Amino acid sequence: xxxxLKLFAPLLIFIALAVFLARGLQLDPQELPSALIDQPLxxxxxxxxxxxxxxxxxxxxxxxxxxxxxxxxxISCRVEHPYLQTLAEQGVAIxxxxxxxxxxxxxxxxxxxxxxxxANIVDGQGRLGVDLGVYGAPETYFVDAQGxxxxxxxxxxxxxxxxxRLAAIYAELGGTVAPAGDTP
Amino acid sequence: xxxxxxxxxxxIATLLLAGPLQAVIETYAFSSPDLERRYHAxxxxxxxxxxxxxxxxxxxxxxxxxxxRLLYQQLEAxxxxxxxxxxxxxxxxxxxxxxxxxxxxxxxxWLAPAILLLLAAAIAVAVLRRSQSSEQSAPGVDxxxxxxxxxxxxxxx
Numbered sequence: 402x403x404x405x406l407k408l409f410a411p412l413l414i415f416i417a418l419a420v421f422l423a424r425g426l427q428l429d430p431q432e433l434p435s436a437l438i439d440q441p442l443x444x445x446x447x448x449x450x451x452x453x454x455x456x457x458x459x460x461x462x463x464x465x466x467x468x469x470x471x472x473x474x475x476i477s478c479r480v481e482h483p484y485l486q487t488l489a490e491q492g493v494a495i496x497x498x499x500x501x502x503x504x505x506x507x508x509x510x511x512x513x514x515x516x517x518x519x520a521n522i523v524d525g526q527g528r529l530g531v532d533l534g535v536y537g538a539p540e541t542y543f544v545d546a547q548g549x550x551x552x553x554x555x556x557x558x559x560x561x562x563x564x565x566r567l568a569a570i571y572a573e574l575g576g577t578v579a580p581a582g583d584t585p
Numbered sequence: 586x587x588x589x590x591x592x593x594x595x596x597i598a599t600l601l602l603a604g605p606l607q608a609v610i611e612t613y614a615f616s617s618p619d620l621e622r623r624y625h626a627x628x629x630x631x632x633x634x635x636x637x638x639x640x641x642x643x644x645x646x647x648x649x650x651x652x653x654r655l656l657y658q659q660l661e662a663x664x665x666x667x668x669x670x671x672x673x674x675x676x677x678x679x680x681x682x683x684x685x686x687x688x689x690x691x692x693x694x695w696l697a698p699a700i701l702l703l704l705a706a707a708i709a710v711a712v713l714r715r716s717q718s719s720e721q722s723a724p725g726v727d728x729x730x731x732x733x734x735x736x737x738x739x740x741x742x
Contacts, residue, residue: 501647
């Protein structure tokens with residue numbers, strides 16, 4: 402039986418390789434695991450976009466919230482923006498981190514496209530971005546009421562993604578969303 | 586032709602001015618040549634998180650610029666290489682190093698070459714052994730006769 406089984410060795414090696422390669426095709430090499438998962442949100446003292454008052458880590462915590470890194474130069478952020486608006490209307494708490502952007506352009510963007518954010522943290526130099534491990538906008542961090550980062554999503558959040566994956570993560574943080582029927 | 590001379594002078598002056606402006610990678614003034622050497626070594630070893638197959642020395646992505654600036658600031662502030670690498674890894678994960686530390690996630694990266702080498706050696710030894718043993722047990726050949734034949738042939742010119 403031994404020599405006969407050996408004949409199948411190339412086939413078995415081929416199948417093993419095919420499984421690995423098929424898995425590789427489904428992975429997105431751009432998607433990096435965040436080093437910040439289950440770590441506290443980094444401390445910061447940065448101005449609020451509208452009032453200019455200083456915001457700190459403590460002043461934005463207290464409820465499960467999304468921290469959305471965005472900028473007016475980021476084209477995908479414009480794609481994402483309407484859905485963030487929808488989420489905000491459903492009661493999802495979203496803070497903005499205005500990343501390496503021009504303040505006036507950012508305010509104009511919010512005035513014309515709508516403002517889904519509870520407040521906007523101005524990160525002009527990108528230092529908070531580096532502390533968070535941001536490598537491109539948009540990125541969204543799911544932070545629980547104790548200020549621990551539980552999840553990081555890189556790229557645009559849309560309805561399909563929210564329904565299939567992100568809503569469950571937000572609910573796990575203790576966040577509540579109004580049923581979709583309630584919103585006009 | 587004084588006009589042509591003056592014009593070419595202007596062109597040369599413009600080109601000389603344009604040279605430094607075209608440089609895409611910013612330069613930093615280091616307080617010691619040792620810091621500059623470490624800056625170059627570390628920026629070669631740190632990987633750009635956005636443009637994944639470049640180190641931060643080669644990449645012109647905004648995030649690479651930010652990391653180079655932080656690297657420069659930390660070196661000038663007196664941080665050790667290990668402190669700087671820990672700082673980067675705490676934010677971007679082991680991914681940010683081209684020579685990641687040894688842990689459960691990177692063990693296969695570090696061990697795979699040695700394991701593959703051992704495997705190849707084991708296969709080579711097995712194949713060689715088998716071919717040797719099949720030589721020895723070749724049926725119907727009288728070794729002494731064969732040897733005599735070979736020697737007798739050697740003697741004849």
